[in-house]
Amino acid sequence: MLHQGMKIYQQVDLPGGLDLAFSVDCRLTAKSESDSLFAAGAVFLEYLDSDDSVLGETRIYMATRGCDWQNSPTLHLIRAGDSSNLHNYRFNLRNELENLPGVDPQQIKVIRVGLLGFVLDNC
Numbered sequence: 001m002l003h004q005g006m007k008i009y010q011q012v013d014l015p016g017g018l019d020l021a022f023s024v025d026c027r028l029t030a031k032s033e034s035d036s037l038f039a040a041g042a043v044f045l046e047y048l049d050s051d052d053s054v055l056g057e058t059r060i061y062m063a064t065r066g067c068d069w070q071n072s073p074t075l076h077l078i079r080a081g082d083s084s085n086l087h088n089y090r091f092n093l094r095n096e097l098e099n100l101p102g103v104d105p106q107q108i109k110v111i112r113v114g115l116l117g118f119v120l121d122n123c
Contacts, residue, residue, distance in 0.1 A: 009114025073102025
């Protein structure tokens with residue numbers, strides 16, 4: 001099974017808490033040359049505790065057919081509108097965490113903001 005991914009991110013401490021606005025302008029695209037592969041691209045925010053353990057994640061993403069990502073108590077997926085246009089996504093971190101009932105906001109000390117590229121063989 002082929003499983004490849006790439007992440008580029010910046011990690012930021014949150015000494016002032018979660019009342020921060022996040023905003024990104026992006027155009028996301030994902031392409032696969034085979035029906036047995038799915039590809040995805042995303043802007044992500046990972047919420048970490050004081051030990052740098054990931055508590056949860058928000059992904060703004062675009063994926064090809066066959067993507068098996070699903071919302072969960074610790075993963076909130078926001079599908080990009082289309083791959084042809086630049087879109088603005090913005091939200092307050094504290095408000096976004098309402099979409100992640102499995103994450104205790106009191107434990108979040110750090111966020112990672114980055115880009116994710118991913119390919120998975122579905123066979």
